Amino acid sequence: MQADWFGAPEYWLAREVLQRGVAAVFLIAFLGAALQFRALLGRDGMLPVPRFVARVPFRAAPSVFHLHYSDRFFAAVCWAGVALAGALVAGVDDAVPLWAATLAWLSLWLGYLSIVNVGQRWYGFGWESLLLEAGFLMMLLGNDDIAPPVLTLWLLRWLLFRVEFGAGLIKMRGDPCWRDLSCLDYHHETQPMPGPLSWFFHHLPRPLHRVEVAGNHIAQLLVPFGLFAPQPVASIAAAIVIVTQLWLVASGNFAWLNWLTILLAFSAVDHAAFATVLPMPATPTPTATPGWFAALVIAGTALTVVLSYWPVANMVGHTQRMNASFNALRLVNTYGAFGTVGRVxxxxxxxxxxxxxxxxxxxxxxxxxxxxxxxxxxxxxxxxxxxxxxxxxxxxxxxxxxxxxxxxxxxxxxxxxxxxxxxxxxxxxxxxxxxxxxxxxxxxxxxxxxxxxxxxxxxxxxxxxxxxxxxxxxxxxx
Known part of the structure; x- marks a missing residue:
């Protein structure tokens, strides 16, 4: 298949940033699972996996641990995930054939899905589903053998849109302090895990807190629509998302939520936008996209379109849910956080x-x-x-x-x-x-x-x- 309509070679560097970055997040996620699971989920843990899989059927929570569980096996899955993610960070998927790169990403996704689906409360966070959804789409981005598929880039932007717009909607529908612009009078102090700069953010002048909230509303409710606009508007919208997410990185500890959102924004940054700030190497000359891979991308796109019904219905409905998955594979989820902000x-x-x-x-x-x-x-x-x-x-x-x-x-x-x-x-x-x-x-x-x-x-x-x-x-x- 020719790359004229299916591929977008001008997003070659964006794919590199996306795949290396998402692989790095997977590495951190698997490492955290390896270091923490015994007390949390192990056979003698607080919420043991064997007890969970005994009462929850495979179809409700697909996981390799339904087939077999031991603490050693769980650790092996974690460390195998660390090794595979590390190899992908190093770019091994560009050094192997396209089919092997696709299988590597699929294996990484299946391994982490197996952990999340038995993770119970310890894994009940929106960024778990976000990582799984992003990881699945990495499999559909291909490698240096082909140009980045246009359809996959649109799917990544659709994912980013749901993350940002969903978060903006839940705020406007939730706590009144988001509407009167006063939520950040409290949030830096009452957020789940303040960071080293949170004290200083809390003590910013109150008028600046109002500016922060207003800027957040613009970034989450208006800017996401720009992701679907022609260039350079899409790249500008992505830059705004990146800057606002870096502000959140500095002000608190939200695991990999902000970093994944930043990475997803690069799906809208083309070669010309990179060239304005970086000396750009020559774009590799891709080969024609194999028919089997094109079919895989088209199937993934069709699946996303079908599954998008539920998050769209959730966003436009009167009772919006935060960070919810509508299927056991954690694909095409709905996102959003801090609809309510604590005062104490x-x-x-x-x-x-x-x-x-x-x-x-x-x-x-x-x-x-x-x-x-x-x-x-x-x-x-x-x-x-x-x-x-x-x-x-x-x-x-x-x-x-x-x-x-x-x-x-x-x-x-x-x-x-x-x-x-x-x-x-x-x-x-x-x-x-x-x-x-x-x-x-x-x-x-x-x-x-x-x-x-x-x-x-x-x-x-x-x-x-x-x-x-x-x-x-x-x-x-x-």
Missing amino acids: RMEVVIEGTDAERITADTVWKEYGFSGKPGDPHRMPRQWAPYHLRLDWLMWFAALSPTYAQDWFRPLVARLLRADRATLRLLGHNPFPDAAPRYVRARLYEYRFTSWRELREDRRWWNRTLVGEYLPPVRRERA
Whole structure:
């Protein structure tokens, strides 16, 4: 098949950025799964995979782990994903035949789909489905043997449109603070996992917060339509998306959501746009697209058109859902976040003691987490695009104990027996020599300090005890 209508060689560099970048995100995702799964999903984890696959049929959650599960096998899938993603980052798909490159991307997608579909609450985030959908489309981008398919580039822009426009709609329909432009008076402080610059973003002048919100509405509700316009309008729209997403990268920790959105924007950046800022190498001369690959791309496009009914109906409907998948393969999803913004930050603080009996004088020692706020003097860390799954769910636990009822008590039980896999998820273990006799959890309200308090006390947070979250639990009763 000739490349005249099917291929777009002027997007050769855009494909390189997309495929290397998405492969890098897959590498981070598989690495995070390998390092965290034993305590979260392992055979003795808080939400074990064997228990899940015993009650959920394969058709509802397709996964290789329905066929076989062991902790070693899960680890093997994770590390194989790391290796394959690393090879794709290095460009191995351009060094092999087109069919082999297609199979490599398909294997990466199937491996991560298998993890997400048994991941339960730990994998219930919109960026998991976003990575899977983007990874599936990478398979339809081809390699250096052919020009990037026009249809796949349009599918990538359609995905980016759903990410941005869906997020904009859910805000305008949700919390009134998005409409009166006041949400960022609170959001930098109450977001799930603040970053090292979040304190400074919070203390920006309020008029600038209004400008931030207004700019967000423009970037998410108007700019996405420009992605489908002729060049150079499409490249300008992509540039606006990239700049606004970099602002979000700087202001918080949202795993790989922002980075994937940035990568998707490159689907609208052509050779001429790159040439305005970079010295451009000569575009490779592609060969004709094989018929089998063209058929695959056309089939993928037709499937996307059919499956798009559900996210479109969701966006135009009166009860828009955030971050929802409408099929077990996690393809053509709907996206959106922060329809509601919290005004007050609550944090669950877990403490333990090795005292024989609990009295008014009992000394309690606090467990430290790697990412979520804890010690008021500890500066928030930058973790994104890496995803700390337990830290994120601790934010949800503070909002609603019901949300954490299936995993919080198992977490406490593992702390009481000093489970090594669980302790590796934490930033600080106050009982390095022996397990505590009791563990409890308390609920605090956290507020960012003022400029004076940060300067004089080197303290990032003020916290006030709200009450008991979980009464003391003894080791034998956990």
